[in-house]
Amino acid sequence: MDPPYNTGQEKWVYNDNVNHPKIKKWLGEVVGKDGEDLTRHDKWLCMMYPRLKLLSKLLAEDGVVFVSIDDNEHSSLLLLMDEIFGKNNFITNFIWQKKKGGGNDSRFVAIEHEYVVTYAKNKKDLEKWFLPYDAKYLKRYKEKDDKGMFFWDTFMRASGKQYYPIVCPDGSILENDKNGDPLSWLRSEPRFKSDLEKGEVRIIKIREEWTVHFKQYKSKGKKPRSILNNIGTNSDAKSSLYDIFQEQKVFDYSKPFDLVSNLCSIITKDNDIILDSFAGSGTTAQAVVHLNNQDNGNRKFILVELEEYADRITAERVKRVLSNEDFIGKKNDSTEYSFDFYELGKPIFKDNENLNEEVGEDKIRNYIYYTETKEPLKRPQSKETKYLLDNYQDTGYYFYYEKDSLTTLDNNSLGIITELQEQYIIYADVCLLDEAYMLNKNIIFKKIPRDIKRF
Incomplete structure (x- = not known):
């Protein structure tokens, strides 16, 4: 992940879904500079914590997380990572040379480096790391x-x-x-x-x-160094984007794809999935595909970007690099690349925990069926089986729901069961059936919205 460095120059916006009144007041505000915005570092920590917490859950048991950062929030990030991943899972602070030749943009010394903070999910279970020989x-x-x-x-x-x-x-x-x-x-x-x-x-x-x-x-490879250089600079990243977008300046803070490709080559296997939760211009996609073309791998990438440029820049870069071997290297004759672009829809639940009916009944039905079976709902809704979601492993799943009225599961409404199964799970607003009767008929009642699973 390559989050905002919180330099005071980025003009990032705190836009999390929060309930705490002291944090809600930050929503939609541009995060300002030191001296102008006394809560700038608080906002950054509150933005980063839930994201890192979620990533720790999503990470594979033998997974590794890399976080790009500079001196502005480096010390704060280490404290967050220690708390979430555990101090014993710290691996290293990779240092990479972001520019060459110094510069006049620093007041005291020329800052030529940044960090890639690296933690494992379970450090003790990791194999030794090797970079492949060229x-x-x-x-x-x-x-x-x-x-x-x-x-x-x-x-x-x-x-x-x-x-x-x-x-x-x-x-x-x-x-x-x-x-x-x-x-x-x-x-x-x-x-x-x-x-x-x-x-x-x-x-x-x-x-x-x-x-x-x-x-x-020959050994398995050479040991990776903690100091990364000669793998591209910010200037190289800017030039690469310039070529991809045909001499248009579209993004200010892109990373060189060689940096990401180098890190991925250390820890990933052929069929691994690389998730980038701050996708930016889409560097990770290009890096993963380029690495696949080098070693005939089959790695996949997932990019997440919340800014408005996700389609215009992030997805557009992926489209362009996948169609041009100048950007990803020569691919194997049997290799075909494709990707899907999705926009985040409206939430299933409102702030008061009720169902968000603006989502539409079809999406709610799909969501409930997936929470129960971990399978997509493919069966279309019909008049004859209006409340049936589908049958799965000898269980019938029913969503007894009406947008404008309460639904009650009782003796009179059991006619909603249209197909014989060994067991029935029925979602409804109210249940008046006797527990002994439901046990005898293998009926499990789940209350809307209380018993709908939240992810």
Whole structure:
């Protein structure tokens, strides 16, 4: 996530759904500068806390959260993360170089870095992290055996300064280098002889000269560094957006997609889902697809953006990069990319916990059926089965609802049950049936709106 840094220059608006009267007064107000807005940091903390709390619930058990931030709220963010994720799940503060060459925009020193605060859901369960080797490095691995890929390299004049002659396959002695100086070796003579017998060492003639090659096994990758550089700057991100939107300036604070791609390459597997709850210009989508094209992965992304530019900039960027390999790299011939864009609808419940009838009965019916079965409601409503949602696993689900009147579940209204099932779950406003009768008939009553599940 890349939330507002709360610099006092961003003009972000506190627009959360809150009930506390002291916080409600902030709604719709532009968050001002220090000195002008004494509650600026309070607003930021109140905005961040519920989002981080929700993300901690959504995060996979082996998941990791990365949060971009600068010095303005870095210390506050660490306190929030410690409280929500646990201090023992802190991994590191990645430091990345956001610009090069200093700058005149800082009063005292040129601020060239930002942070990526990193926490795990369960740090103790995480595997070790490795960054994959690049293609140029992997070309060094020419051979393969049952232990994996390896290459052969010459270790003459090693720092160990262990001197001994080597007998070559033709009987000649390899003892001095071209300058006549004694050859020194990385390994002791007994180990050299043992490795030679096991095939861990080869003595090979190349262009009429004998050379000694030692096997070096490839590891899973290289350890990621806590200081990230040479992966793009804010200036690179601005240039990239300029190219995508054909020389239009559309966004001020975009991150370089290489930064996000680099972080994702450390911790994600082929089929993982990456959620960005402050999507901004859509950098994460481009980063995920670019990474997929590099390693033939099948990662998916979910972007969330509450600002008015979500369709005009965020979704539009995704459309453009998916259709142009210049922005995401060459894709596999069998790969097809697509994405869906949704707008958040009206809430199912009003502030007084009653159903929000402006949503429409169809959406309410869909919502209730999903809360019960975790399946989408595909059966259309009909006159004959007006109150039936659908049958699922031998249970009939009924929503006995009328917009302009109360519904009562009694002996006279049992005719709403139109299809025989082993059990019935019926939502209604009131129930007058005897508990023993309902138990005998396998009927479960749920009161509208009290018993409708809230997420």
